[in-house]
Amino acid sequence: xxxxxxxxxxxxIFARHRGQEGPMLPILHSVMEAFGHIPEGVVPLxxxxxxxxxxxxxxxxxxxxxxxxxxxxxHLLKICRAEACQAVGANAxxxxxLSKLGIGWGETTxxxxxxxEPVYCLGLCACGPAAMVGNRxxxxxxxxxxxxxxx
Amino acid sequence: xxxxxxxxxxxxxxxxxxxxxxxAAEAEARGLDVIVIRNGTRGMIWLEPLVEIxxxxxxxxxxxxxxxDVPALLDGTxxxxxxxxxxxxxxxxxRLTFARCGLIDPLDLDAYEAHGGLAGLRRAIAMxxxxxxxxxxxxxxRGRGGAGFPTGIKWQTVHDAEAEQKYIxxxxxxxxxxxxxxxMIMEGDPxxxxxxxxxxxxxxxxxxxxxxxxxxxxxxxxxxxxAVRIGRARGLLGADVLGSGRAFDMEIRVGAGAYxxxxxxxxxxxxxxxxxxxxxxxxxxxxxxxLGKPTVVNNVISLATVPVIFEKGAQHYAxxxxxxxxxxxxxxxxxxVKHGGLFETAFGMPLGxxxxxxxxxxxTGRPVKxxxxxxxxxxxxxxxxxxxxxxxEEFDGQGGLIGHxxxxxxxxxxxMLQMARFAMEFCAVESCGKCxxxxxxxxxxxxxxxxxxxxxxxxxxxLVDLCETMKDGSLCAxxxxxxxxxxxxxxxxxxxxxxxxxxxx
Ligand SMILES: Cc1cc2nc3c(=O)[nH]c(=O)nc-3n(C[C@H](O)[C@H](O)[C@H](O)COP(=O)(O)O)c2cc1C
Ligand code: SF4
Ligand code: FES
Numbered sequence: 001x002x003x004x005x006x007x008x009x010x011x012x013i014f015a016r017h018r019g020q021e022g023p024m025l026p027i028l029h030s031v032m033e034a035f036g037h038i039p040e041g042v043v044p045l046x047x048x049x050x051x052x053x054x055x056x057x058x059x060x061x062x063x064x065x066x067x068x069x070x071x072x073x074x075h076l077l078k079i080c081r082a083e084a085c086q087a088v089g090a091n092a093x094x095x096x097x098l099s100k101l102g103i104g105w106g107e108t109t110x111x112x113x114x115x116x117e118p119v120y121c122l123g124l125c126a127c128g129p130a131a132m133v134g135n136r137x138x139x140x141x142x143x144x145x146x147x148x149x150x151x
Numbered sequence: 152x153x154x155x156x157x158x159x160x161x162x163x164x165x166x167x168x169x170x171x172x173x174x175a176a177e178a179e180a181r182g183l184d185v186i187v188i189r190n191g192t193r194g195m196i197w198l199e200p201l202v203e204i205x206x207x208x209x210x211x212x213x214x215x216x217x218x219x220d221v222p223a224l225l226d227g228t229x230x231x232x233x234x235x236x237x238x239x240x241x242x243x244x245x246r247l248t249f250a251r252c253g254l255i256d257p258l259d260l261d262a263y264e265a266h267g268g269l270a271g272l273r274r275a276i277a278m279x280x281x282x283x284x285x286x287x288x289x290x291x292x293r294g295r296g297g298a299g300f301p302t303g304i305k306w307q308t309v310h311d312a313e314a315e316q317k318y319i320x321x322x323x324x325x326x327x328x329x330x331x332x333x334x335m336i337m338e339g340d341p342x343x344x345x346x347x348x349x350x351x352x353x354x355x356x357x358x359x360x361x362x363x364x365x366x367x368x369x370x371x372x373x374x375x376x377x378a379v380r381i382g383r384a385r386g387l388l389g390a391d392v393l394g395s396g397r398a399f400d401m402e403i404r405v406g407a408g409a410y411x412x413x414x415x416x417x418x419x420x421x422x423x424x425x426x427x428x429x430x431x432x433x434x435x436x437x438x439x440x441x442l443g444k445p446t447v448v449n450n451v452i453s454l455a456t457v458p459v460i461f462e463k464g465a466q467h468y469a470x471x472x473x474x475x476x477x478x479x480x481x482x483x484x485x486x487x488v489k490h491g492g493l494f495e496t497a498f499g500m501p502l503g504x505x506x507x508x509x510x511x512x513x514x515t516g517r518p519v520k521x522x523x524x525x526x527x528x529x530x531x532x533x534x535x536x537x538x539x540x541x542x543x544e545e546f547d548g549q550g551g552l553i554g555h556x557x558x559x560x561x562x563x564x565x566x567m568l569q570m571a572r573f574a575m576e577f578c579a580v581e582s583c584g585k586c587x588x589x590x591x592x593x594x595x596x597x598x599x600x601x602x603x604x605x606x607x608x609x610x611x612x613x614l615v616d617l618c619e620t621m622k623d624g625s626l627c628a629x630x631x632x633x634x635x636x637x638x639x640x641x642x643x644x645x646x647x648x649x650x651x652x653x654x655x656x
Contacts, residue, residue, distance in 0.1 A: 021442060024424025029405055063426040065408035066366055082328030083523055084559045087486035120410060122367050123331035124164050126196035126491030135369040139164030
């Protein structure tokens with residue numbers, strides 16, 4: 001089921017990025033912004049715009065963690081798994097959050113509300129555990145702070 | 152009255168937006184004439200949100216401040232910290248690169264100039280490219296992204312290359328756990344980076360710059376984009392940089408969540424729109440970099456340090472430091488720490504002094520068990536190595552590295568076998584896939600450590616062999632240096648690998 005507005009949106013995105021050197025990542029970020037994921041239907045359009053093979057475009061999309069093929073839940077919660085946050089209990093926090101939501105890393109709650117993903121450092125390492133909901137950063141994260149951000 | 156409330160993302164993560172809103176609302180309700188300025192952070196993260204009130208030319212600090220403290224803050228009854236400059240953690244620093252961070256509104260170009268900004272660029276404009284390169288060489292500046300390569304020598308190569316187009320690429324991928332200096336300066340003093348890149352452009356004859364900024368830093372992306380826009384509008388960037396008749400412009404590019412894209416050749420592939428696979432060297436990026444053109448690739452802090460070198464002179468900078476580690480390093484102290492944050496100091500301070508005196512030991516108050524220096528590819532240093540001076544060669548001599556100068560502290564509850572396992576797991580997740588010892592070796596590493604955890608002591612020898620293979624057979628430091636944290640954990644904490652453990656849940 002392809003989105004009928006897709007070609008139009010893509011034309012707009014391409015116009016915005018024409019003239020840039022190495023426009024692939026900027027285009028993919030714009031696609032993420034417009035659709036919340038990378039719909040399969042954009043691949044041939046990008047391939048044509050940038051004069052590349054479809055396989056090549058797929059290859060780029062699959063290389064990067066940010067470019068998801070499926071939409072995320074209403075809220076995207078990222079919890080830092082890296083060393084500095086582990087030093088202040090990130091693993092235990094993650095376990096509590098995931099078990100409460102009843103999902104694992106990378107999964108979405110059945111009601112489609114929350115997706116939880118690991119992230120490796122948010123640059124908040126002096127106030128860990130660190131988490132992020134959308135673009136909102138959370139320091140010294142605990143269940144209460146995370147719940148509040150998800151409300 | 153001016154009130155400073157940081158917009159740095161660590162301060163925001165601890166509630167500074169709510170504090171700023173509460174101050175504005177309370178001031179309005181009281182009919183007070185208050186200007187709220189959103190500055191960068193002073194780097195004392197345990198005191199964030201750290202609010203400063205400026206009245207009669209003096210700034211007094213308060214922190215951590217919560218919205219509930221705001222009435223008392225405005226009444227003048229809240230207990231304060233005094234002047235920031237006298238807080239011991241701050242007073243002990245030598246702030247060169249971070250001199251303005253936290254002091255000014257990051258997007259106020261006039262305030263930037265009033266505090267020494269643009270003086271370096273103006274001086275560089277009057278010099279030839281070769282003179283600029285020589286000044287950087289004389290300063291002794293080495294790359295702050297990890298490898299410590301002399302910046303002036305890199306610039307010389309690009310300067311000498313013949314090409315109709317050259318580039319300055321700033322590596323703002325800052326993926327190392329325990330590091331946030333790049334983020335802090337981009338959010339707190341972005342014009343320093345822009346000025347440094349412009350000087351680099353003049354030095355080597357590059358007219359275009361890119362900042363490759365990781366997507367995990369939305370606040371830094373916003374500030375940098377805005378600073379570039381202002382820089383263009385005010386003639387700092389564009390066809391005629393500060394009236395010099397020379398062109399330099401730049402663009403902010405956002406990464407897409409791959410640690411390996413911090414490696415410079417992977418970064419260049421990513422910037423070109425390809426998979427972030429590491430390229431074999433040679434050719435050096437200095438000769439065949441972005442789109443095959445001569446390219447300076449430097450870390451944020453390397454470039455952001457260039458303006459102060461030109462403002463104060465190369466010799467002033469080189470007079471700080473220890474041996475071949477010249478100047479200052481913004482050390483980031485993180486993890487389980489009482490006083491965490493950014494501490495800029497001349498190279499040479501012993502690690503133990505940093506951990507115990509400056510940072511006050513662990514937040515939990517328990518004994519320090521290990522300190523990982525230099526990010527996920529850095530060694531775990533036990534307290535027995537705390538007399539190691541913080542400098543490139545000195546850490547190397549102890550089987551460690553300073554990398555981007557992250558210092559992550561762990562207390563005695565840390566399980567070093569699990570930390571070694573995590574290092575292998577991280578390598579497996581983030582490997583670009585080009586070399587077998589990295590791609591497959593890291594997966595085997597996780598399995599082998601699990602076997603040790605299950606009581607198979609013989610697997611330790613296997614792990615050592617595997618580390619050797621990864622060291623010898625990896626193209627870049629992701630596969631090549633992952634053995635550092637693994638082997639240092641195994642060697643320094645044999646007890647964590649000796650006792651029979653339950654398998655990881
Ligand atoms: C796996 C890997 C990740 C790296 N990540 C970064 C990074 O995030 N930021 C950075 O500046 N350098 C990083 N580097 C080092 C760069 O390859 C390169 O040495 C550096 O950008 C050069 O700039 P400098 O000389 O100013 O340090 C990384 C290297 C490797 C092998
Ligand atoms: S060591 Fe790993 S990350 Fe580095 S080039 Fe080889 S496979 Fe890629
Ligand atoms: S390690 Fe978690 S924010 Fe840096």
